[in-house]
Amino acid sequence: xxxxxxxxxxxxxxxxxxxxxxxxxxxxxxxxxxxxxxxxxxxxxxxxxxxxxxxxxxxxxxxxxxxxxxxxxxxxxxxxxxxxxxxxxxxxxxxxxxxxxxxxxxxxxxxxxxxxxxxxxxxxxxxxxxxxxxxxxxxxxxxxxxxxxxxxxxxxxxxxxxxxxxxxxxxxxxxxxxxxxxxxxxxxxxxxxxxxxxxxxxxxxxxxxxxxxxxxxxxxxxxxxxxxxxxxxxxxxxxxxxxxxxxxxxxxxxxxxxxxxxxxxxxx
Amino acid sequence: xxxxxxxxxxxxxxxxxxxxxxxxxxxxxxxxxxxxxxxxxxxxxxxxxxxxxxxxxxxxxxxxxxxxxxxxxxxxxxxxxxxxxxxxxxxxxxxxxxxxxxxxxxxxxxxxxxxxxxxxxxxxxxxxxxxxxxxxxxxxxxxxxxxxxxxxxxxxxxxxxxxxxxxxxxxxxxxxxxxxxxxxxxxxxxxxxxxxxxxxxxxxxxxxxxxxxxxxxxxxxxxxxxxxxxxxxxxxxxxxxxxxxxxxxxxxxxxxxxxxxxxxxxxx
Amino acid sequence: xxxxxxxxxxxxxxxxxxxxxxxxxxxxxxxxxxxxxxxxxxxxxxxxxxxxxxxxxxxxxxxxxxxxxxxxxxxxxxxxxxxxxxxxxxxxxxxxxxxxxxxxxxxxxxxxxxxxxxxxxxxxxxxxxxxxxxxxxxxxxxxxxxxxxxxxxxxxxxxxxxxxxxxxxxxxxxxxxxxxxxxxxxxxxxxxxxxxxxxxxxxxxxxxxxxxxxxxxxxxxxxxxxxxxxxxxxxxxxxxxxxxxxxxxxxxxxxxxxxxxxxxxxxx
Numbered sequence: 001x002x003x004x005x006x007x008x009x010x011x012x013x014x015x016x017x018x019x020x021x022x023x024x025x026x027x028x029x030x031x032x033x034x035x036x037x038x039x040x041x042x043x044x045x046x047x048x049x050x051x052x053x054x055x056x057x058x059x060x061x062x063x064x065x066x067x068x069x070x071x072x073x074x075x076x077x078x079x080x081x082x083x084x085x086x087x088x089x090x091x092x093x094x095x096x097x098x099x100x101x102x103x104x105x106x107x108x109x110x111x112x113x114x115x116x117x118x119x120x121x122x123x124x125x126x127x128x129x130x131x132x133x134x135x136x137x138x139x140x141x142x143x144x145x146x147x148x149x150x151x152x153x154x155x156x157x158x159x160x161x162x163x164x165x166x167x168x169x170x171x172x173x174x175x176x177x178x179x180x181x182x183x184x185x186x187x188x189x190x191x192x193x194x195x196x197x198x199x200x201x202x203x204x205x206x207x208x209x210x211x212x213x214x215x216x217x218x219x220x221x222x223x224x225x226x227x228x229x230x231x232x233x234x235x236x237x238x239x240x241x242x243x244x245x246x247x248x249x250x251x252x253x254x255x256x257x258x259x260x261x262x263x264x265x266x267x268x
Numbered sequence: 269x270x271x272x273x274x275x276x277x278x279x280x281x282x283x284x285x286x287x288x289x290x291x292x293x294x295x296x297x298x299x300x301x302x303x304x305x306x307x308x309x310x311x312x313x314x315x316x317x318x319x320x321x322x323x324x325x326x327x328x329x330x331x332x333x334x335x336x337x338x339x340x341x342x343x344x345x346x347x348x349x350x351x352x353x354x355x356x357x358x359x360x361x362x363x364x365x366x367x368x369x370x371x372x373x374x375x376x377x378x379x380x381x382x383x384x385x386x387x388x389x390x391x392x393x394x395x396x397x398x399x400x401x402x403x404x405x406x407x408x409x410x411x412x413x414x415x416x417x418x419x420x421x422x423x424x425x426x427x428x429x430x431x432x433x434x435x436x437x438x439x440x441x442x443x444x445x446x447x448x449x450x451x452x453x454x455x456x457x458x459x460x461x462x463x464x465x466x467x468x469x470x471x472x473x474x475x476x477x478x479x480x481x482x483x484x485x486x487x488x489x490x491x492x493x494x495x496x497x498x499x500x501x502x503x504x505x506x507x508x509x510x511x512x513x514x515x516x517x518x519x520x521x522x523x524x525x526x527x528x529x530x531x532x533x534x535x536x
Numbered sequence: 537x538x539x540x541x542x543x544x545x546x547x548x549x550x551x552x553x554x555x556x557x558x559x560x561x562x563x564x565x566x567x568x569x570x571x572x573x574x575x576x577x578x579x580x581x582x583x584x585x586x587x588x589x590x591x592x593x594x595x596x597x598x599x600x601x602x603x604x605x606x607x608x609x610x611x612x613x614x615x616x617x618x619x620x621x622x623x624x625x626x627x628x629x630x631x632x633x634x635x636x637x638x639x640x641x642x643x644x645x646x647x648x649x650x651x652x653x654x655x656x657x658x659x660x661x662x663x664x665x666x667x668x669x670x671x672x673x674x675x676x677x678x679x680x681x682x683x684x685x686x687x688x689x690x691x692x693x694x695x696x697x698x699x700x701x702x703x704x705x706x707x708x709x710x711x712x713x714x715x716x717x718x719x720x721x722x723x724x725x726x727x728x729x730x731x732x733x734x735x736x737x738x739x740x741x742x743x744x745x746x747x748x749x750x751x752x753x754x755x756x757x758x759x760x761x762x763x764x765x766x767x768x769x770x771x772x773x774x775x776x777x778x779x780x781x782x783x784x785x786x787x788x789x790x791x792x793x794x795x796x797x798x799x800x801x802x803x804x
């Protein structure tokens with residue numbers, strides 16, 4: 001089922017070999033699991049977010065990821081500096097618009113950030129639909145819409161923003177506005193593990209850091225790695241608690257051949 | 269031993285069915301485990317705490333929980349906004365006064381928060397005794413007093429504040445100032461898992477969100493769920509590290525019938 | 537191989553008996569695991585960092601630990617207050633200079649903190665070499681140098697600062713500038729678990745809190761406990777995910793006799 005023209009195995013191998021430095025500006029719930037996901041998968045995370053250094057540090061990083069989950073005023077300033085510095089230096093950056101529709105404070109922050117031209121936007125269906133201007137049914141940070149229902153919105157958003165858009169859910173969807181790809185796999189336990197989507201955003205950063213000219217393929221690689229490892233672990237875990245350590249073990253243990261042979265992506 | 273007049277099984281079922289949105293303003297140690305506890309048990313956590321949005325978001329939530337564990341000046345402002353908005357909108361809110369007696373900064377913050385009329389206060393024995401004006405022997409964030417010794421203080425505090433007061437420890441105690449309930453269970457491993465009490469405060473919020481007119485019963489349900497699952501897992505875990513994933517699995521797996529049949533509550 | 541003149545077993549026993557209160561000012565990635573490490577090992581952690589209370593709280597603590605991992609402007613102010621109060625009260629304090637060489641903001645903060653006379657400095661090889669004025673090859677928060685290559689830098693730094701310096705890596709190295717000690721053990725999985733070094737810094741604080749006149753020996757005890765438990769768990773864990781719960785269990789289960797009999801330290 002996998003389209004073998006996608007270089008997902010090569011991107012995973014390159015990440016392990018190059019151990020890219022990824023500057024993760026993420027929320028306080030996700031900090032620990034996001035860093036552990038990157039270390040397990042083969043990247044080098046650095047949680048550097050203060051306004052005083054976020055821009056300077058971005059110049060050292062292979063990619064920057066920005067997540068507004070636990071937003072505060074000082075945090076927005078650091079995000080702005082990092083996004084500007086990344087764009088100025090040609091470093092890819094990834095935006096995770098957590099619950100951006102929920103309050104005026106978030107709507108203002110996301111408008112400012114998306115204007116700084118993210119390379120990739122990753123969100124759940126409700127977040128992507130709301131970003132595209134559609135009505136969404138999210139509750140707090142949780143999606144109220146299926147990933148399938150957000151495909152048209154994702155495509156429109158990618159075309160408008162000239163960026164990659166990824167919608168994660170029961171079936172993931174990635175598009176650059178012209179080409180679109182479905183990724184199957186994962187587990188129904190995953191939405192019961194907090195901040196696993198936020199950690200995935202950081203892993204997208206790790207993949208695009210080693211494939212900066214292939215943001216679509218890098219995004220599919222990261223989402224595919226979560227889909228393959230999540231499906232495997234979901235069969236073995238006893239619940240959301242035991243899922244997490246097993247999932248980190250799986251991200252660490254899987255090699256490129258196993259990954260590609262279990263990856264189920266479809267070019268639409 | 270369980271008083272079957274208490275609707276604890278019904279409240280657990282309602283939480284799973286309604287998946288309430290709970291705004292958790294908690295400390296930086298507790299963020300991840302609190303969100304995971306709520307997801308595993310069946311609620312939808314949102315860690316929204318900034319002054320600019322905490323009040324607005326409270327209007328969307330089924331309950332608000334406020335914990336002063338890692339207090340900072342900007343955090344107090346967000347807590348104040350959320351507590352005021354919840355009270356104004358008739359939304360229940362839960363206060364966790366972590367180590368409120370330790371410094372002048374904390375004493376000032378807790379005086380302000382308790383004046384905003386929490387629906388429920390949950391703390392350890394030292395915290396509740398100090399809130400009631402008694403001398404307590406807490407060390408930092410850990411209780412130096414037994415839960416039993418705090419019963420009179422809890423009752424006096426409940427009467428003075430017209431709220432529910434819960435003291436957690438070897439035997440938990442919940443009171444509205446007139447009715448009082450003991451809850452047995454749990455495990456001596458639990459105090460060795462950081463922030464598990466803070467996560468429980470968030471679960472109290474999830475229960476009262478689906479039973480807003482029954483704050484006493486909702487509090488007993490949340491504490492009872494921790495007591496039942498904690499006792500079960502405490503027997504199987506090899507230590508505080510393996511306790512945590514097993515505990516999340518247990519919170520996710522238990523159904524209302526198993527819960528009620530293992531619950532040991534006593535109306536005093 | 538162990539030099540039996542070192543009182544490491546006694547310091548571990550004293551920590552379990554006295555349950556010292558350790559004020560941990562650490563980064564947002566490390567908060568949860570650091571608190572869990574201290575609870576499992578036998579200490580009482582308190583994450584108190586705000587400028588308004590950090591100095592006052594230091595007067596209650598047995599030791600203070602300061603880590604600049606997720607630095608922000610308000611955080612520096614709290615660190616300064618805590619370090620000053622600890623030094624003024626004769627309370628030992630431990631400095632963890634995470635990636636201090638990476639940005640101007642960090643370089644300024646670390647210069648200010650090191651001038652406040654830490655009792656102990658713990659870092660990876662790149663951090664210690666850069667603190668001593670040597671050229672280091674760190675990438676973000678990860679060391680690019682071997683622990684062995686940092687021994688001369690550590691000794692020079694200890695002599696200049698009149699403090700204990702600990703370099704952790706494949707073989708740990710501790711020195712007061714005159715006496716030097718190697719510690720063998722650990723596991724290659726440990727650098728794949730985020731913030732485990734930050735948690736170790738907090739455990740150094742817990743050991744020196746019960747042996748304030750023996751900072752060298754206390755540091756060796758903490759590092760030795762991680763080396764012994766890490767080596768044991770590294771053999772059994774399936775990867776970095778399962779390592780963490782097993783490691784906390786091992787820290788909780790080990791007794792002084794087991795610890796000393798598996799400790800491999802060498803006075804150089």
